[in-house]
Amino acid sequence: MLLQADKKAQFEVEIELCIAGIACGEAKALEKLYRLTKSSVYGYSLSILRNRHDAEDVLQDTYVKVFTSSDSYHPGGKPLAWILTITRNLAADKFRAYKKLAYFDEDTAEALFTDTSLEDSEDKMLLEAAMNILDYDERQIVMLHAVSGFLHREIAEFLKIPLSTVLSKYNRSIKKLKNAMEGKYDGNNRE
Structure with missing residues (x-):
């Protein structure tokens, strides 16, 4: 650490x-x-x-x-x-x-997922799912954390929102992504 x-x-x-x-x-x-x-x-x-x-x-x-x-x-x-x-x-x-x-088109996905900084296939899957199912705020938080390496505290400062909001949106996003990867996301889930 x-x-x-x-x-x-x-x-x-x-x-x-x-x-x-x-x-x-x-x-x-x-x-x-x-x-x-x-x-x-x-x-x-x-x-x-x-x-x-x-x-x-x-x-x-x-x-x-x-x-x-x-x-x-x-x-x-x-x-x-x-x-x-x-x-x-x-x-x-x-x-x-x-x-x-x-x-969000196929060119966008291809450009994002051929980026050399995203070599780990798990990160690629996470980001692909994020771009498809997360709302604007959730997508920003996941991208700042997963791609840019910002800490949740730094994301809260950067986006000027409470840390608790960042944490809850991040955790909700991860649940959405997990459900999507397990085939349980129907587009209306608000877990």
């Missing part, structure tokens, strides 16, 4: 150094930041928009915004949360522009 916390802290430091490098005009810093965070950014935007092409647009727009706003980042904060806030805002803008939820 401590090793995992150390890895996460090191990951956050690497992201923060990249943002500082971008603010100083280092070309390689943006490239490294992209490599470190693209899976989280893409997965999160896909969980909101549910359309591969729109999620790719938001992915690109996020890094443009990070590039133009890197000097406004306050070191010592939570750099991945800062980037995902940009992602959420851009995705919300795109979502509002369409004023409807895009459908």
